[in-house]
């Protein structure tokens with residue numbers, strides 16, 4: 709079996725252009741690798757004025773822009789390498805680095821720091837990072853930034869979904885209790901939106917509520933779902949939708965077993981199960 713992973717080139721005009729045989733960043737699997745960034749202004753391609761403070765700030769802004777464009781973010785950086793022209797600049801570089809990559813509440817990435825005799829354009833600092841992508845997949849299984857919305861016409865949704873899926877996802881329908889294929893599924897893996905492929909729930913959050921629909925204690929990522937007040941049928945409930953495609957998933961009730969006490973009661977028809985490898 710082939711385990712070849714396709715690589716995707718990341719390119720953005722919000723960071724300095726690649727001006728040689730390299731890419732600003734490359735994504736492969738669930739990881740993104742950036743090229744080493746130096747303090748070039750993305751508009752002028754010139755080294756910014758100033759010293760280590762200005763250069764470190766510009767480098768980290770460039771990295772932030774590349775991560776954004778590539779479907780990751782600073783909080784998802786797992787490893788960095790910092791090249792310094794002069795190790796005496798370490799403390800200053802480190803204080804700025806910490807603001808970007810290790811703010812309060814974020815686990816700092818692993819790091820290597822090295823002093824080198826010379827850097828491109830004689831800059832003072834160069835930084836490269838490896839980051840994990842946001843755990844989101846698009847319509848064709850490709851990785852997408854969390855913020856990227858999927859907006860299709862009703863006609864396009866009808867083509868993409870079965871009649872039953874369309875009724876639930878696009879018309880806020882509810883499948884019959886105990887009718888869903890995933891209701892009793894106990895395999896390990898992830899539950900994705902049947903409309904757009906966004907990862908919504910992990911199997912570790914699934915529990916048997918006995919209510920007749922797949923039930924979860926917590927979403928895979930709080931940003932993956934959207935909650936709305938639903939007063940249809942004469943009672944107040946909280947509707948749950950996919951944040952990416954706005955598809956109706958089900959409702960959340962305050963009677964779950966987890967630490968948050970929630971039960972995400974989700975239509976099986978709104979979900980696609982992807983078995984863990």
Ligand SMILES: [Zn+2]
Nearest residue numbers: 901904950953
């Ligand atoms: Zn969706």
